[in-house]
Amino acid sequence: MPxxxxxxxxxxxxxxxxxxxxxxxxxxxxxxxIDNGQCTTAVIAGRATANGRPLLWKNxxxxxxxxxxxxxxxxxxxxxxxxxxxxxxxxxGGVNSSGFAIEDANNWNTPDTVAGSDDDGTIIKLALRTxxxxxxxxxxxxxxxxxxxxxPAIFGVIDAQGGASMFETFCHSYVRYDxxxxxxxxxxxxxxxxxSIAGGSGPMIGVVRHNRADTLVAxxxxxxxxxxxxxxxxxxRDLCNEAIANPYPLxxxxxxxxxxxxxxxxxxxxxRRLTVSACVIEGVHVGEDxxxxxxxxxxxxxxxxxxxxxxxxxRTSPLQVNGDxxxxxxxxxxxxxxxxxxxxxxxxTLDTNVLVDGxxxxxxxxxxxxxxxIFQRADSALSIWRAAGHPDSAGMTILSAQLAxxxxxxxxxxxxxxxxxxxPRAVTDLTLYYVPDTGMRLRWTAVxxxxxxxxxxPSGYTIYRCRTGSGVLDSLTTVTTTQYILxxxxxxxxxxxxxxxxx
Numbered sequence: 350m351p352x353x354x355x356x357x358x359x360x361x362x363x364x365x366x367x368x369x370x371x372x373x374x375x376x377x378x379x380x381x382x383i384d385n386g387q388c389t390t391a392v393i394a395g396r397a398t399a400n401g402r403p404l405l406w407k408n409x410x411x412x413x414x415x416x417x418x419x420x421x422x423x424x425x426x427x428x429x430x431x432x433x434x435x436x437x438x439x440x441x442g443g444v445n446s447s448g449f450a451i452e453d454a455n456n457w458n459t460p461d462t463v464a465g466s467d468d469d470g471t472i473i474k475l476a477l478r479t480x481x482x483x484x485x486x487x488x489x490x491x492x493x494x495x496x497x498x499x500x501p502a503i504f505g506v507i508d509a510q511g512g513a514s515m516f517e518t519f520c521h522s523y524v525r526y527d528x529x530x531x532x533x534x535x536x537x538x539x540x541x542x543x544x545s546i547a548g549g550s551g552p553m554i555g556v557v558r559h560n561r562a563d564t565l566v567a568x569x570x571x572x573x574x575x576x577x578x579x580x581x582x583x584x585x586r587d588l589c590n591e592a593i594a595n596p597y598p599l600x601x602x603x604x605x606x607x608x609x610x611x612x613x614x615x616x617x618x619x620x621r622r623l624t625v626s627a628c629v630i631e632g633v634h635v636g637e638d639x640x641x642x643x644x645x646x647x648x649x650x651x652x653x654x655x656x657x658x659x660x661x662x663x664r665t666s667p668l669q670v671n672g673d674x675x676x677x678x679x680x681x682x683x684x685x686x687x688x689x690x691x692x693x694x695x696x697x698t699l700d701t702n703v704l705v706d707g708x709x710x711x712x713x714x715x716x717x718x719x720x721x722x723i724f725q726r727a728d729s730a731l732s733i734w735r736a737a738g739h740p741d742s743a744g745m746t747i748l749s750a751q752l753a754x755x756x757x758x759x760x761x762x763x764x765x766x767x768x769x770x771x772x773p774r775a776v777t778d779l780t781l782y783y784v785p786d787t788g789m790r791l792r793w794t795a796v797x798x799x800x801x802x803x804x805x806x807p808s809g810y811t812i813y814r815c816r817t818g819s820g821v822l823d824s825l826t827t828v829t830t831t832q833y834i835l836x837x838x839x840x841x842x843x844x845x846x847x848x849x850x851x852x
Contacts, residue, residue, distance in 0.1 A: 815844055
């Protein structure tokens, strides 16, 4: 950090009150509550992970769907971060060349805020540009609380010196929690959603998400199996929610309320409708080159994409995640999201059959093996770079670009034939009429689409008849045309008929 910047911050700090005031009301106004900014996060010290390196996780839940991974060199330290497409003024989770990493979640259970545009993304960007340690980030909070925070937030930070802390910020104050403190983090980690532990009255948004994430992380910590891969594969995608405690195994076999069978509500889930991106930042051992820190990020709707590695040493980010207006992979994720959430009027729900279709397909059949391959490639490269003791800038650039291209090639035209099974649409215009001297003729219009509106060519149509009031359908025959003659006599044809297309 430049000497003059340190001096200015030190002078500002002298002007502050020494006592910590929680929920200070100076110049504050009631906070609006909106369906936005509902993220889930965790700070995990090296003592809690399988390889001893700290982790920082964030699922980003916002109404801005267009996300990018961007490299910036506009401050003391260059950095790579998740950003809203086309916006260079804010950052939403990243790591810089000193190994300092940061993310945040909105703090909604504080009753006050300062008027003005939200400042949490601006604070994250300032921290990435100027900070190398957790303590230096605290100095930034010391300065911003004088004017007041326009968006009180919960910041998670780690550094290359072993620092790992959470800061719950309020209107004119903050509270710091450390992973090194057994009272704050008994198992070496801390989870937050959108309410602060030190907060006052106000909505405790995200209790289900917090508790579910805490359970998943604790399970892995106790089993000495907490890794970046686990956080990306299991925690970031989790679908347990307020409506259905546990929809697993997928596809969901039940029926929730008025939703079609296999659909679930994602309200309250870690991965939900607003989860537009995610990151898990893996730091370094104390003494390792901080440029070996890795930003693992989903630059797209998390449920429908893969995590990929990015490094500051690359001094760029691949075109697939940072285009002229938005990232191509982000657009791919949004397209697949419309397939999984295709039912009109079903807010914050998804069709789990699109994730796992029960016939060997579904988007997970593509994304999860692809993500495993990406991790294997990155782990092999990182082991070489760590053994060498320094990053390979060219190698990082090439590998990051190759993996982004692989992800795009695998997903941009998903589903290809055979990658997703969906039943044919129902026959809705079945007609039945008597033809003299011939029999009863059934006719219907050919089915050309499945229930997801993809084109299909049925192999045939099975005709069913219900003879009694029991509702049990008996299969009569299967035909390849769109009509069938029921033979005489007419009395033998009485009943209710159903025709179903076959793939």
